[in-house]
Amino acid sequence: MGPTSPQDLYLPPRTALGPLLSLGTSPGTPPLGLLPLLVPTSPPEAPPCPGSHVRVSPCAVELQSPLFAPGDAMLPWRVSRWAMQLSLQVACPPGALVAGKSGAGARSPSMLVPWPPSLRGSSSLPTGAPEVALTAERYPVQRLPFSEVTEEDLAAFEHMLPGRVITDPEVLAAVNVDWLRSVRGCSRVLLRPRTTEEVSRILRHCHQRNLAVSPQGGNTGMVGGSVPVFDEIILSTALMNRILSFHDVSGTLVCQAGCVLEQLGRHVEERGFIMPLDLGAKGSCHIGGNVATNAGGLRFLRYGSLRGTVLGLEVVLADGSVLSGLSSLRKDNTGYDLKQLFIGSEGTLGVVTAVSIACVPRPQAVNVAFLGLMPGHAGCPGFQEVLQTFRFCKAQLGEILSAFEFLDAECMQLVGRHLGLSCPVRGSPFYVLVETAGSSVAHDSEKLTAFLEQALSSGLLTDGTVATEQRRVQALWALRERITEALSRDGYVYKYDLSLPLEQLYHLVPDLRARLGPRARHVVGYGHLGDGNLHLNVTAEAYSAELCAALEPYVYEWTAARRGSVSAEHGLGFRKKDVIGYSKPPAALELMRQLKGLLDPKGILNPYKTLPTRA
Amino acid sequence: MGPTSPQDLYLPPRTALGPLLSLGTSPGTPPLGLLPLLVPTSPPEAPPCPGSHVRVSPCAVELQSPLFAPGDAMLPWRVSRWAMQLSLQVACPPGALVAGKSGAGARSPSMLVPWPPSLRGSSSLPTGAPEVALTAERYPVQRLPFSEVTEEDLAAFEHMLPGRVITDPEVLAAVNVDWLRSVRGCSRVLLRPRTTEEVSRILRHCHQRNLAVSPQGGNTGMVGGSVPVFDEIILSTALMNRILSFHDVSGTLVCQAGCVLEQLGRHVEERGFIMPLDLGAKGSCHIGGNVATNAGGLRFLRYGSLRGTVLGLEVVLADGSVLSGLSSLRKDNTGYDLKQLFIGSEGTLGVVTAVSIACVPRPQAVNVAFLGLMPGHAGCPGFQEVLQTFRFCKAQLGEILSAFEFLDAECMQLVGRHLGLSCPVRGSPFYVLVETAGSSVAHDSEKLTAFLEQALSSGLLTDGTVATEQRRVQALWALRERITEALSRDGYVYKYDLSLPLEQLYHLVPDLRARLGPRARHVVGYGHLGDGNLHLNVTAEAYSAELCAALEPYVYEWTAARRGSVSAEHGLGFRKKDVIGYSKPPAALELMRQLKGLLDPKGILNPYKTLPTRA
Numbered sequence A, B: 001m002g003p004t005s006p007q008d009l010y011l012p013p014r015t016a017l018g019p020l021l022s023l024g025t026s027p028g029t030p031p032l033g034l035l036p037l038l039v040p041t042s043p044p045e046a047p048p049c050p051g052s053h054v055r056v057s058p059c060a061v062e063l064q065s066p067l068f069a070p071g072d073a074m075l076p077w078r079v080s081r082w083a084m085q086l087s088l089q090v091a092c093p094p095g096a097l098v099a100g101k102s103g104a105g106a107r108s109p110s111m112l113v114p115w116p117p118s119l120r121g122s123s124s125l126p127t128g129a130p131e132v133a134l135t136a137e138r139y140p141v142q143r144l145p146f147s148e149v150t151e152e153d154l155a156a157f158e159h160m161l162p163g164r165v166i167t168d169p170e171v172l173a174a175v176n177v178d179w180l181r182s183v184r185g186c187s188r189v190l191l192r193p194r195t196t197e198e199v200s201r202i203l204r205h206c207h208q209r210n211l212a213v214s215p216q217g218g219n220t221g222m223v224g225g226s227v228p229v230f231d232e233i234i235l236s237t238a239l240m241n242r243i244l245s246f247h248d249v250s251g252t253l254v255c256q257a258g259c260v261l262e263q264l265g266r267h268v269e270e271r272g273f274i275m276p277l278d279l280g281a282k283g284s285c286h287i288g289g290n291v292a293t294n295a296g297g298l299r300f301l302r303y304g305s306l307r308g309t310v311l312g313l314e315v316v317l318a319d320g321s322v323l324s325g326l327s328s329l330r331k332d333n334t335g336y337d338l339k340q341l342f343i344g345s346e347g348t349l350g351v352v353t354a355v356s357i358a359c360v361p362r363p364q365a366v367n368v369a370f371l372g373l374m375p376g377h378a379g380c381p382g383f384q385e386v387l388q389t390f391r392f393c394k395a396q397l398g399e400i401l402s403a404f405e406f407l408d409a410e411c412m413q414l415v416g417r418h419l420g421l422s423c424p425v426r427g428s429p430f431y432v433l434v435e436t437a438g439s440s441v442a443h444d445s446e447k448l449t450a451f452l453e454q455a456l457s458s459g460l461l462t463d464g465t466v467a468t469e470q471r472r473v474q475a476l477w478a479l480r481e482r483i484t485e486a487l488s489r490d491g492y493v494y495k496y497d498l499s500l501p502l503e504q505l506y507h508l509v510p511d512l513r514a515r516l517g518p519r520a521r522h523v524v525g526y527g528h529l530g531d532g533n534l535h536l537n538v539t540a541e542a543y544s545a546e547l548c549a550a551l552e553p554y555v556y557e558w559t560a561a562r563r564g565s566v567s568a569e570h571g572l573g574f575r576k577k578d579v580i581g582y583s584k585p586p587a588a589l590e591l592m593r594q595l596k597g598l599l600d601p602k603g604i605l606n607p608y609k610t611l612p613t614r615a
Helices: A018-023 A080-085 A151-160 A169-175 A196-209 A261-269 A287-292 A383-400 A409-419 A441-457 A470-481 A483-488 A508-519 A545-551 A554-561 A577-582 A586-599 B018-023 B080-085 B151-160 B169-175 B196-209 B261-269 B287-292 B383-400 B409-419 B441-457 B470-481 B483-488 B508-519 B545-551 B554-561 B577-582 B586-599
Strands: A034-038 A053-056 A061-064 A213-216 A233-236 A243-246 A252-256 A310-316 A322-325 A351-358 A365-373 A401-408 A430-438 A461-467 A492-499 A522-528 A533-540 B034-038 B053-056 B061-064 B213-216 B233-236 B243-246 B252-256 B310-316 B322-325 B351-358 B365-373 B401-408 B430-438 B461-467 B492-499 B522-528 B533-540
Touching: A151 A196, A169 A233, A196 A213, A196 A233, A196 A310, A196 A322, A196 A351, A243 A261, A252 A261, A261 A287, A287 A351, A322 B586, A365 A383, A365 A441, A365 A470, A383 A401, A383 A430, A383 A441, A383 B383, A401 A409, A401 A470, A409 A430, A409 A483, A409 A522, A430 A441, A430 A470, A441 A461, A441 B441, A461 A470, A470 A483, A483 A522, A483 A533, A492 A545, A492 A554, A508 A522, A508 A533, A508 A545, A508 A554, A533 A545, A545 A554, A554 A577, A577 A586, A586 B322, A586 B586, B151 B196, B169 B233, B196 B213, B196 B233, B196 B310, B196 B322, B196 B351, B243 B261, B252 B261, B261 B287, B287 B351, B365 B383, B365 B441, B365 B470, B383 B401, B383 B430, B383 B441, B401 B409, B401 B470, B409 B430, B409 B483, B409 B522, B430 B441, B430 B470, B441 B461, B461 B470, B470 B483, B483 B522, B483 B533, B492 B545, B492 B554, B508 B522, B508 B533, B508 B545, B508 B554, B533 B545, B545 B554, B554 B577, B577 B586
Parallel strands: A213 A233, B213 B233
Antiparallel strands: A034 A053, A053 A061, A243 A252, A252 A351, A310 A322, A310 A351, A365 A430, A365 A461, A401 A430, A401 A522, A492 A533, A522 A533, B034 B053, B053 B061, B243 B252, B252 B351, B310 B322, B310 B351, B365 B430, B365 B461, B401 B430, B401 B522, B492 B533, B522 B533
C-alpha cells in the first residue's frame, strides 16, 4: 500500500486548520478565496500531495482535492486524533497567510492579517460541484412572519460591530450551508460579535424588530441545526474565542463560547488536564456549540455528560438580557439550575456566550486493544460475545476503562475497501476497541492483560492486538473513527443515531438487512457500546424515496418500541425535529413548547429547529 | 474508655430501623407509642443499653434514652456507615412488633402488623423536652391565601387512599417538625400514596381546590424544606418504596421515589454495583428527596452530580398531570432535558414519583488514609499544605481517589471531648481523610504508598495512618462523619454550608474567630475539600440574636464577595430561601420565578420554600 495511493491519503479538512481558521476571524477582512495548499498525508512522513486546495471561510473549511470527486459530500472529518501531528504548509503571497505559531503577524486571539485582495471573490466551488438545494425548496417548511433585514438594520448592526457585519455573498454562501451539505439557508447577513455585550445588543435589536436569528458555532452539527432555514441572521461565535481563566488545581476552565474544542484541549493539556469531552469534530467545533447541543462523543463513557461537567454558563436571552452564571463551583444548590435549560437546547432558548467547565486530570497511560469476537450462535451471531466482553471489561478494567467501541464486519470491509486500512484482526462478525486511560503504565497494563486473559480463556475472542505506543494507538482508533468516511465513499448514506437497550443494540441491523434486501448496498452498525449508542448507517447508490420510505418511520418505530432514543447525541436540529414524538410523550412536548414560549415568546431564536412543526 | 460510658455509645436513631420503620408504613394502622427497646451500642460487640426508647412514627424515628439529656436536639444520625452492622432487639407484646428478617408477620414492602392498642396515644415526647416553636411564630412569614382542608377534602382523599389519610395528631406532630427541630408546621393531614396515579389524583384535587402541599421524603433535610410552614397537606413518599427494575450490565436502577437510599445501596451492591451517591442520612433519606434536593454527599468527588447520574424521572406536576420520563438511556438528545428542572427544585415544581439512576461498579478495594498536616506559615497556617496534599493526591491517585475530606484541629478536639473518639494523629492544624476506591487491592495500595511517600518527602505531613480493613476504615471515617454530632453536644450551633474557591476555602474560619471573639465557643471548618465545599459551624452556649447578627449577613457577604455559593449541597428550603440573592443575580431569580409560575401557577407546591419572599 503506497503512501501516495488515494485510499491511503489522510486529509484533515476540518481539523488542524487553526492558523487558517484564525484568518477567518480577522476583523473587518472576511477571508475568502481558493488557496493553493500543500496538504500533508497521514502517516505524517508521507510526501505532501500537491494540487489540493482548501477553502477558508469564517465558519467552515472545505477541502478540494483531485483525490476527491467533486460533490463528495462526506468529507473525512472524524479524524482529529491525528490532528495534532499534522501541519499545513501554505503557499500564498508573503504576509498574507501565516501557518504555525512562528509566523509573523500572528496575533492571538484575534489575528489581523491583510488579506490578499486578488484572492477575494475568486471561485469557491469546484466546477461541476452540485449546489445544495435550498432547505425551503427541499423540505416542506413555511417561513414564519419574521421581519426582513433592512438597510437600517444593517446600519444598526454596523454601529454595534464595526467591520464585523458580513454581507458578502460568497462568505454567506459558506455559512448558509451545513458541512453535510444537506440543508441550505439564504441568510443575507452574518454577524460576528466579540463580546457578550455585543451579542446582547444584537439580540435586543432583533427582538424589538422581530428578526429571526440562527446562532452558529463551528457548524459541525449533524442535523442541520447550525445554519438558517430561510433568511435568519447568522450570529457566529467565531470571534468569541478567548480563554478567560484556568484553575490548575481544580481544573476549572472558563472561556468564551467560540473557543475551538481542540484548542481548549491543548491549553489544558499543557497544564496537566484534558477536556471532559472529545469529538471527531474537535478541530472546528466550538465549546458553545458543544454545550448548546449537549455533545456526547468519545469520553462520555468515562467522564459522563456535559450536564455534570459544565459548571456554569453565561447566556444571552432572546430579548437581549444577559443571564450571568459563570460559576466555577462544583456544588451550588441555590435555586433552580438554570444552565441546564440551555445545555442541549440547540440555541432555541438562548445564546451561550461563555462556559465554565470542569476539566479532568490528564491520564498518564493510554492503552488500546482491538479485538475480534467469536461468531457465537444465539440471536445476532457474535453480539452476545460483545456484551459478555463488555461485562468482563467493566469488571476487570474498572476505573481505567475509557472507551468501549464496537463495529461490525461490514464496517471493517468498507474501511478496508474505501480507505485501504488493513485490520489487524480478521474473520470476526464484530470487533471491539477497548481503551484504558489511567495514572500508572504498569498497573493499567496488568489490568488489561488480566481482562484479555479472561476474555480469551472464556472463548470470547478470535484474535486481538494491543497498542500502547501513540502511533499504533492512533492506527487502531482509525479503524473505528474513519468508518464515517468509508461510508461516505460507498454511496448515498442514510444515517441514524440511536440509543437502545444494550441487549438489543444491534438487532435492528440484521433486521434491516432482511427488510431492505438488495435495495441497500450496505447496512452497518457501530458506535459507543458503552453508552448504548448505535450509529446505524445504510448506503445505496443514490438517494431514493422508495428506500427512504422503507427506512422511515420503520427505524423510528422500532426504536420507540424498545423505549430507545431517536437521537442519542446528535440532537434534533432541523432535520430530526419532527421525529421527537418517537422518544418523548405529548406532555413532555407540551412543556417544551411552554418553555420555549416563556424564554423566547417571539420565537426568534433558531426557529424551525428542535421542536416539531405544529400540525 | 469503657463501652458503656455515655460518650462512647453509638445510638443510631435514624438508621438501621428498617423493620420498625416499615411498621410505620402499615396501611390503616398509624403506629404510635413509646416502645421499650434494647438499643445496642457501637462497637457492635458492646452490651445493649437497657432503658432506651424509640419513638416510631410514619416518617421519623426519635430516640429517647437515659444516656441523652431531654431536649438534646441534635441526635447522632450521620453515622450510617455503621448501620449495616447494627440490629435492634425490640421488647413488646408478642405478635405486635417484628424485628429482623426472620420475624413472623413480616411482609415486605408494606407490613401489616396489628398495633397494640394499649400503646396508642401514649406520651410521645420525654417530659421536659421543649416543644419546637411553630415556624409561623418564630419567623416573619405570612400564610398565603390557600384553601383550608375541609371534611369533604378528607373524604375525597380517603376515597383515593383508603386507610392512608392520617389525621392522628400524634402522627402529625412527628411529620410537622424537621429532624433538626428548627421549624414546625401545623398540617392537619398526612397522605401516604403508593402509586404515581394516586399522587396524580391527590394533586389534581389540591390544584382544583387551591390546597397547598408539602412533599416529604425521609425528612432528613437541613434547611426546613421537607415540613409544612403552615397547614400544607403533607404528601409522604414513604409507601412508594418499590424497586421497579435493575439492569445488571448497565447498572441502571429504576425505583419509586420513596425507596430509602441505604436499601437501594444494598440491593445494587448484591449485584456488583454501588449507588452513585452516599450520604450520612442514607438510612432514612428517600431517593426522591435526594433527587429533589440534588443531594451531594460523599461520592460527589468521584461520581459527580445527580445531574449526570440521574437518567430519567417520573414527575407529577402541580395540576396532577404526569410527566413520564423514566428513561434508562445514558444518552438522549431529543428536545429539552425536562428532568433537570426537577432535580434540585425541592418539590416546588413537581413531585418526583420515580427515578432512573445509573449505578457504578462496586470497587474491589477501599483504602483510607488519615493524615496530619504540617503547620506551615503563610495565610492560614497549614492550609496551603492541605491544598498541596490535594494536588499530589489527584496526581498520584488519579482515577482511584474517591474522597478528600478535611477537618481542622478544633473539630478534632470536639470529636474527642464530646464523643471520646481518639485521633490516631495529633498536633496538626489540619487533618485530611483520603479514600481510594478501585478495582485492584495491590495497585491501589501501591498508588497510595507512592502518594504518601511524595507527601512525606515534601514535608507536608506530620503523621498519618492507613486502613484497609473495614472496621478500621469505618473508625477513621467516624472522625470526619461524627463532627456534626460532636458540634451538637457543644451547644447551640450556627451552621453554614458554603462553596468557595479552593484557595480561600478555609479563610473565613480564622476571620470569624477574630470577629466573634469570646462570643463564640468554637468556630470550626471541615468538609468536602475535593468539591470546594466548606461546612462552617459556630457553637455558643445558647442562641443569641447578637451573635446571629455578627454572623449574618457577614458570612453571606464574605461568600458572595468570592463568588461562592451560600448553599453548596443543602439547598435553600425554608430557612435559606431569602439568602439566594448572595449567589444568584436578579435576572436568574426572575427567571426562576417565571419557571415556578409556568409549572405551578397557583403556587401550591411546597410554598414558602426555595424562592425568596417578594419584598
